[in-house]
Amino acid sequence: MRAKFFRLDQFENNWGEFDGNVEKWQGFHDRFKSAVHDNELITPAFKIMHLLKSLKGKAKADLGEWPQTEAGYYELWERMQELYAQKYYTARKLLNRFLALPVLERASHNALQKMSNVTHEVIRQLRTLNYPVQYYDLFFVAGIHTRLDSDSSKAWELERTSDTPTIIQMLSFLDRQARAAPSSSSYEQKKQNDNRKRGYFETKPETSSDAKRSKPNGANENKTDRTCKVYKGAHAVHKCETFKKLSLTERRKSAKENELCFNCLNPSHTRKDCKLSGCRRCENKKHWINSVQVRNNSKKKSNQPKAEGQSS
Structure with a gap:
């Protein structure tokens, strides 16, 4: 029985595009490999057409033109891995995102939730790069703890029951604290209301003499x-x-x-x-x-x- 092959216009792109950002390479690599590279029903000539059509921006400019042949496809795929499969560089960029999280002066829903979301994403992508993140718990837990506001830090100390807390425990704590914390806008509104109760005003109401002066x-x-x-x-x-x-x-x-x-x-x-x-x-x-x-x-x-x- 003759094998059925896909044409380019018969195959929907469900692996996305790649713009040359090395941080996005691993995800694109895995999706394209699963959908196209390992698919035996697609000939190499069509694989390279799919791959070239997926490139945009810097990646498209850097890689240039390639012969749409079987040899051309495997050479292009190999070249892309040489250029973009930079595990150390990608891991360093990911860790810098985590280290750039600010130290909180006060607890707010948005700030705590962002801290949790960024940490989740960094760990997930490091795991995709095959780094042993199961051994990094202390690094991430201590890093988050030093960035918590004083009230959240006290709450974490009261909840912590071990000298070896896991990052899963810390992230679960962050999510609960975020749900309980007010939003940034609510905090500012509360601050203004408190100031009014105490008789303080950030801007004094304009009096007739002020208006005259202005x-x-x-x-x-x-x-x-x-x-x-x-x-x-x-x-x-x-x-x-x-x-x-x-x-x-x-x-x-x-x-x-x-x-x-x-x-x-x-x-x-x-x-x-x-x-x-x-x-x-x-x-x-x-x-x-x-x-x-x-x-x-x-x-x-x-x-x-x-x-x-x-x-x-």
């Missing part, structure tokens, strides 16, 4: 601006020694470029809308920028004529 172009806004918008110093512009040394023309140009009020030298409004009083020497005219140099040089005698509009 109005744009308000006088109080001008007083609270303590950063030099021109030279980025930790002082107001009108106290900036470098700005004071500029000529009147340079000060005006700098104020215009930085969108500063010519009266108070603060941003976000114009001289016309400024709430601060103007020059006391020129009938309250709002040209305080003109007097910056006057203040700076008030002790110096100068015979130079004053610029137009400069206060006397």
Whole structure:
């Protein structure tokens, strides 16, 4: 009786794709081997077609083109094992995932469940790589214990009945603690409610005086601006020694470029809308920028004529 062979379009891909990530190689290898490589009803010519069609991304780019023959298939399969069957590298990446688990400040459902899930996955994949994980219990148990918050750590110590606890016992404990712990959002809501009961507020409700201070172009806004918008110093512009040394023309140009009020030298409004009083020497005219140099040089005698509009 003649054997029946599968064509490419008659065979559904149930082994997935491979993108060159060595951590995913073992799983892809096992699925493809079971579904295609060991299937005697599929000829090598079709096996290589299935394999090439399963490659994507970096794996597809790295492996390039191969002859779709029996020899080509076995050479490609061998080459992929040489490139991606890196047990030590994969195991190191897996252990780094476990070691990257954070130390918990408080117990929450999400954090405890993630710790359990990551540990489960790392152990499962190490077992797939044929590492003797049955001897690694102390490493994983101690690693998890050092990452528990103080309450969960105490609970584990009360539950532990042996000096040689197994990872199965620890993971079972984590799952129970996760079910009993509040979610992160519930914890934050509880914290806010507790603060309200104690009379604490993370943000104070805005009062009428606060609203007045926060109005744009308000006088109080001008007083609270303590950063030099021109030279980025930790002082107001009108106290900036470098700005004071500029000529009147340079000060005006700098104020215009930085969108500063010519009266108070603060941003976000114009001289016309400024709430601060103007020059006391020129009938309250709002040209305080003109007097910056006057203040700076008030002790110096100068015979130079004053610029137009400069206060006397």
